[in-house]
Amino acid sequence: MKKAFVTLGFALGLPAILVVLWWIATTVSPSFFVPTPGELIVTFVETWFGPRLWVDILPSIARFGIGVVIAIVAGILLGMLVGLNRDLRAFTEPVFEFFRALPPPVLIPVLLLLFGPTDWMKVFIIVLAAIWPVLLNTIEGVRAADPVQTETSRSYGISGLNRVRYQVLPSAAPQILAGVRQSLPIGLILMVISEMFSSSSGLGFSIIQFQRRFAIPEMWSGILVLGLIGFAVAAVFRYVERRILRWYHGLKELENAA
Amino acid sequence: MLHDTPVPIDTVSHGRTLPAEETLLSVRNLKKVYSTDGGDIEAVRDLTFDLGKNELTCLVGPSGSGKTTLLKCIAGLLAPTSGEVVLDGKVVTAPPKKMAVVFQEYGRSLFPWLRVADNVELPLKNAGVPKARRTELVEEALANVGLDHVPRSYPWQLSGGMQQRVAIARAIAYQPEVLLMDEPFAAVDAQTRADLEDLVRKVRKTLGLSVLFVTHDIDESVYLGERVIMLSSSPTVVQEDLVVDLPEERDQLETRSMPRFTELRHHVYEQIQLAKRGFRPDVAATK
Amino acid sequence: MTVQSPGDQTVTRSVAAVQAKSRRRRYRPRRALLGLAGILTLLAIWEIAARVGLVDPRFLPPPSEVLPRLLEIATIAPFWIAVGDTLVQWGLGLAIALVLASVTGVVIGLSPFLRRATSSTVEFLRPVPSVALIPLAVLLFGVRIEASLLLIVYAAFWQIFIQVLYGVADVDKIAMDTGQSYGFSTWQRIRDIVFPTTLPYLMTGIRLAAAVALILAITAQLIIGTPGLGLEIARAQNAGLYTTMYALVLATGFLGVLINFGARFLERALLSWHHSVRGEIPV
Numbered sequence: 001m002k003k004a005f006v007t008l009g010f011a012l013g014l015p016a017i018l019v020v021l022w023w024i025a026t027t028v029s030p031s032f033f034v035p036t037p038g039e040l041i042v043t044f045v046e047t048w049f050g051p052r053l054w055v056d057i058l059p060s061i062a063r064f065g066i067g068v069v070i071a072i073v074a075g076i077l078l079g080m081l082v083g084l085n086r087d088l089r090a091f092t093e094p095v096f097e098f099f100r101a102l103p104p105p106v107l108i109p110v111l112l113l114l115f116g117p118t119d120w121m122k123v124f125i126i127v128l129a130a131i132w133p134v135l136l137n138t139i140e141g142v143r144a145a146d147p148v149q150t151e152t153s154r155s156y157g158i159s160g161l162n163r164v165r166y167q168v169l170p171s172a173a174p175q176i177l178a179g180v181r182q183s184l185p186i187g188l189i190l191m192v193i194s195e196m197f198s199s200s201s202g203l204g205f206s207i208i209q210f211q212r213r214f215a216i217p218e219m220w221s222g223i224l225v226l227g228l229i230g231f232a233v234a235a236v237f238r239y240v241e242r243r244i245l246r247w248y249h250g251l252k253e254l255e256n257a258a
Numbered sequence: 259m260l261h262d263t264p265v266p267i268d269t270v271s272h273g274r275t276l277p278a279e280e281t282l283l284s285v286r287n288l289k290k291v292y293s294t295d296g297g298d299i300e301a302v303r304d305l306t307f308d309l310g311k312n313e314l315t316c317l318v319g320p321s322g323s324g325k326t327t328l329l330k331c332i333a334g335l336l337a338p339t340s341g342e343v344v345l346d347g348k349v350v351t352a353p354p355k356k357m358a359v360v361f362q363e364y365g366r367s368l369f370p371w372l373r374v375a376d377n378v379e380l381p382l383k384n385a386g387v388p389k390a391r392r393t394e395l396v397e398e399a400l401a402n403v404g405l406d407h408v409p410r411s412y413p414w415q416l417s418g419g420m421q422q423r424v425a426i427a428r429a430i431a432y433q434p435e436v437l438l439m440d441e442p443f444a445a446v447d448a449q450t451r452a453d454l455e456d457l458v459r460k461v462r463k464t465l466g467l468s469v470l471f472v473t474h475d476i477d478e479s480v481y482l483g484e485r486v487i488m489l490s491s492s493p494t495v496v497q498e499d500l501v502v503d504l505p506e507e508r509d510q511l512e513t514r515s516m517p518r519f520t521e522l523r524h525h526v527y528e529q530i531q532l533a534k535r536g537f538r539p540d541v542a543a544t545k
Numbered sequence: 546m547t548v549q550s551p552g553d554q555t556v557t558r559s560v561a562a563v564q565a566k567s568r569r570r571r572y573r574p575r576r577a578l579l580g581l582a583g584i585l586t587l588l589a590i591w592e593i594a595a596r597v598g599l600v601d602p603r604f605l606p607p608p609s610e611v612l613p614r615l616l617e618i619a620t621i622a623p624f625w626i627a628v629g630d631t632l633v634q635w636g637l638g639l640a641i642a643l644v645l646a647s648v649t650g651v652v653i654g655l656s657p658f659l660r661r662a663t664s665s666t667v668e669f670l671r672p673v674p675s676v677a678l679i680p681l682a683v684l685l686f687g688v689r690i691e692a693s694l695l696l697i698v699y700a701a702f703w704q705i706f707i708q709v710l711y712g713v714a715d716v717d718k719i720a721m722d723t724g725q726s727y728g729f730s731t732w733q734r735i736r737d738i739v740f741p742t743t744l745p746y747l748m749t750g751i752r753l754a755a756a757v758a759l760i761l762a763i764t765a766q767l768i769i770g771t772p773g774l775g776l777e778i779a780r781a782q783n784a785g786l787y788t789t790m791y792a793l794v795l796a797t798g799f800l801g802v803l804i805n806f807g808a809r810f811l812e813r814a815l816l817s818w819h820h821s822v823r824g825e826i827p828v
């Protein structure tokens with residue numbers, strides 16, 4: 001019981017202190033640029049829990065979700081294909097190296113030109129940005145498959161798709177998920193700025209509108225929404241990763257303890 | 259390469275051959291040369307021997323005698339340069355269904371993402387064995403190696419000896435006719451090792467398997483085997499093929515204290531020392 | 546030719562060693578050729594797509610026009626000024642983030658109390674996408690480079706900070722105790738025990754942060770309009786100079802490749818003396 005209170009204290013202590021400081025600072029010397037905590041909460045509820053939820057927030061999240069899922073699935077499939085074939089790896093390496101290094105936001109003007117400001121173009125941008133970490137990590141994870149595991153598979157006649165399913169994919173999973181972890185924030189960045197660059201709705205668009213109209217509390221509430229989405233995405237990822245890689249974390253813990 | 263004179267094949271340095279009906283596995287004039295940029299490495303020169311049905315044969319040789327190469331050729335994991343391996347009348351070109359391998363590196367050979375029972379089950383699942391039969395075979399195999407209490411554990415949660423038991427269970431659940439073991443106990447402590455040795459003998463007896471057991475441990479080879487094939491140093495030929503005429507029931511204390519055990523051990527030891535010093539039966543025969 | 550395996554080595558091992566060596570050697574020209582073929586294939590697909598007219602040819606100029614344009618703009622000053630602006634924002638942002646993250650990372654990492662007290666706040670702030678700060682940056686700094694720096698520092702900070710925390714957590718307790726019993730000062734302990742252990746993690750953090758910092762620099766230029774390659778791309782697009790726009794996009798990619806190679810080279814050079822080059826922590 002006492003332990004639970006201590007844990008809770010540690011979790012809420014610093015955030016509470018920060019909020020109090022913020023409240024004191026904005027109350028003592030009100031600033032045009034920073035709303036008080038109370039103002040922010042009121043604005044947050046008023047702004048986002050209405051039609052904007054359906055017009056701005058959910059479509060943005062949907063585009064992000066679809067884009068990221070396509071990127072992950074395509075990245076893993078393509079990565080398996082390339083990673084298992086040495087020549088294909090050599091063939092694609094410089095090209096992939098270039099696209100990985102290309103800062104994805106520069107693709108926005110290009111795709112805008114080619115496809116116009118549609119929903120699918122925004123999804124496509126998220127896919128094009130988020131696929132590289134997954135793809136390259138999958139290639140590396142597959143390439144680094146343990147030779148003893150591979151021989152074990154062969155000696156038991158486990159080959160082709162079964163080998164991919166039972167040996168290659170699970171053994172590359174830690175690396176693949178490390179790639180997914182890198183690609184999620186990139187997908188989120190592209191979700192926001194594709195809407196800022198060319199859109200008439202969406203979170204990114206609304207936040208920029210608020211800023212242009214000097215609707216400061218609304219702007220801050222938008223930043224808060226994005227923060228909450230980022231936090232939620234990270235939490236979901238952590239949960240999924242813990243589940244998929246339970247064996248891996250257990251193994252690492254044991255190794256570190258030794 | 260002064261001594262590279264042709265060696266009369268079939269006169270020396272071959273192991274015992276058996277009549278076809280008693281033979282399960284035959285190795286005929288097996289040769290393996292690795293070709294690399296830095297030149298060819300001749301690992302195995304010329305090996306011929308037969309493995310009888312329901313027989314436990316140990317292969318022993320000095321470090322660097324191409325034991326692992328030979329085993330991989332037999333397992334169908336490596337293609338021989340010339341010669342052939344025949345299992346049940348069929349030439350081995352790929353890992354055969356009737357064969358299972360237990361590797362030395364148990365930690366890497368078991369899949370860490372699968373629980374013990376799932377590891378044992380995987381080859382059966384891959385082979386399309388129906389679920390009910392699979393469960394039965396897995397339970398049986400785990401009981402046979404004394405691990406029926408940990409099916410839900412992950413292999414890495416177990417000790418080294420227990421992990422190797424899981425690998426053995428996986429092999430026997432696959433229902434092979436031949437079990438190949440590549441220095442399986444090289445990485446476990448002495449006490450566990452003795453237990454595992456007895457386990458191998460017990461399992462072989464209950465299941466009626468043929469076992470080819472590769473080791474560099476002379477004691478182990480004499481204690482376990484009904485036959486010990488000694489290998490020369492690389493490029494490998496058979497140094498000697500010895501029948502171990504110890505009673506069938508082996509016991510860690512009793513067997514090891516028998517005068518005959520000491521004699522055999524002594525003999526094998528001498529041969530291995532000879533091999534280490536570079537004595538080669540094929541070269542000796544031409545002199 | 547016959548090679549004898551050296552006495553102690555097993556055949557398998559010496560074969561593996563020789564094969565690995567020869568694979569590295571023999572494979573190189575073949576690999577380079579295949580890589581080149583890959584690049585040429587991509588260019589060919591692009592060229593054909595542009596010529597066949599899958600899309601409006603004005604919107605997708607072929608590489609045979611874009612590459613010469615890239616060479617052309619590479620001879621004029623404004624291009625290099627834009628590259629310089631981009632690199633200044635990138636480098637300055639990365640440097641500020643590095644200093645802030647290393648100091649706070651070591652201070653927080655060394656104290657179990659601080660680590661516990663800050664973890665919830667860190668877990669909340671870290672996933673906030675730095676582009677959420679764009680309106681704030683505009684409001685505070687307009688199109689001055691501070692706007693870029695705000696985004697870059699925020700994004701790069703977390704990458705380095707988290708790696709430093711991992712690194713400090715990896716410091717050997719016994720080594721620290723030994724240091725204390727030999728009368729090392731706190732500073733000495735940080736310099737001689739914490740720093741060497743943390744360095745590989747720090748380098749990983751810097752490598753990841755370097756890539757993220759470039760993304761944010763270009764984003765700020767593209768969206769906010771701070772000077773740099775991103776702004777030039779936006780301008781070219783608005784002016785309908787599409788060939789120039791593609792040339793600038795390529796240039797940005799090459800800059801990214803250079804930064805990636807540079808970061809990897811630096812990491813290897815700095816850690817080559819380090820006896821325990823560690824695997825990357827998947828973050």
